[in-house]
Amino acid sequence: MLDFKEQEFRTQIGSAVGLRPQIEELVDLLQQQGIDNVLLVGSGGTYAQMLPYEYWARRMSTLPIRAAISKELVESGEALLSESTLAVFTSVSGTTADVLEAIEYVKAEGATTVAFTGHPDSAIAKAVTHSLVSQPKTWPFDMQLLLLIGRLLSVRGEFSDYATVAGELMGLPDALLSVARKAEAQAETFAAAHKATDYHFLIGGGPLWGFTYLFSMCILEEMQWLRTTRVNSSEFFHGSLELLEDDTSVLIFKGEDETRVLTERAEKFAKxxxxxxxxxxxxxxxxxxxxxxxxxxxxPIVMDTVMDRVAKHLAKVRDHSLDIRRYYRVMDY
Incomplete structure (x- = not known):
């Protein structure tokens, strides 16, 4: 597979799901503290990655759980923020400035802070109350967030399938490796066909809306400098559909949750x-x-694995590295 390190991949996924005992111990401690609301705080891709868990909690729980953009949180505030708030952060590098600012902001209000990162000595790891560390460069953070929110809902009596789900997650390293291998052919075909495409229209919904947003913004725009439109499948028929033409590249992300029917409705129209x-x-x-x-x-975890293959092949055929930036962390702002 193109630019794929199998053992590193296995190790990173395994280290993420291997945090289960620490996460469960932490959640039990938080319950004893009387946590009564949760903020899932991120910037860019890490914010987008929080959205499925806000969506899930909104459906399953009466516990207020919301995703927040780091910088916006600092400027706009949060009415529920207090000593009984749990604020959760993720960072691959452990150095994101907006996230560090948000950590200090919520700490000043008395919130308990938790960070998932791959660098135990990073600024973010040192700034929070509880730091849970996986292997460096581990991405995505969905496994940790799924375990954390799942355990929280479970101890509240709102998610009876937690033990089953958490147990099955231990099989992710092998399962996702199989996903990556199968996705390779579609990824190569897509990249070859879209080498010169400069605009993509992306559709996804429910728990995959966050990933749709992430792939559009972080991969196609930030890492490939391509223009995109992204729309939640539930909102597809309320504006963005007017941009479709007969040669528009449309990417549709379909999951197996209750919103699949909405994405299929958008798919039928797009075709x-x-x-x-x-x-x-x-x-x-x-x-x-x-x-x-x-x-x-x-x-979202499966789709991230699939589209990582697409990103690697697209970068190759376009001769545009996923690592170069013009402005992000290059210019002051």
Whole structure:
């Protein structure tokens, strides 16, 4: 597979799901403290990655759990922020300035802070109350967030499938490796066909909306300098559909949750207009040993693995490294 380090991949995924005992111990401690609201705080990709868990909690729990953009939180505040707030942060580098500022902001209000990162000596790891460290460069953070929110809901009596889901997550290293291998052919084909495409229209919904936002903004825009439109499948028929033409590159992300029907509705319409619709569907992957409830929840993790293959091939055919930036962390702002 192109630019894929199998052992490193296994180790990183394994280290993330291996945090389960620490996460469960932490949640039990937080329950004793009387945590009564949760902020999932990030910037850019890490904010987008919080969205599935806000969405999930909104459906399952009466515990206020919301995703917040670091800088906006600092400037606008949060009415529930107090000594009984749990604020959760993630950072690959452990150095994101907006996240560090947000940590200090919520700490000043008495919040308990938790960070998931791959660098135990980073500024973010040192700034929080509780730091849970996986292997360096571990991405995504969905496994840790799924365990954390799942355990929180479980101890509140709002998620009876937690033990099943948490147990099945231990099989992710092998399962996601199989996903990556199967996705390679579609990724190579897509990249070859879209070497010169300078605009993509992305559709996803429910727990995959955060990933749709992430791939559009972080990969295609930030890392490839391509223009995009992204729309939640539930909102597709309220504006953005007017941008479709017969040659528009449309990327559709389909999961196995209750909003799949909304994405399929958008897919059917898009295919009536455009001759260039590519569907990425978690149902196409076997995921042996994973129950339907878990398959729905790990949609963002599976899709991240699939689209990582697409990103690598797209970068190759376009001769545009995923690592170069013009402005981000290059210019002051």
């Amino acid at each position: 009536r207009i455009s001759k260039d619709v590519t569907v990425f569907d978690t149902k196409d992957y076997e995921l042996t040993g994973f129950s339907p409830v878990t398959r729905a929840l790990i949609g």
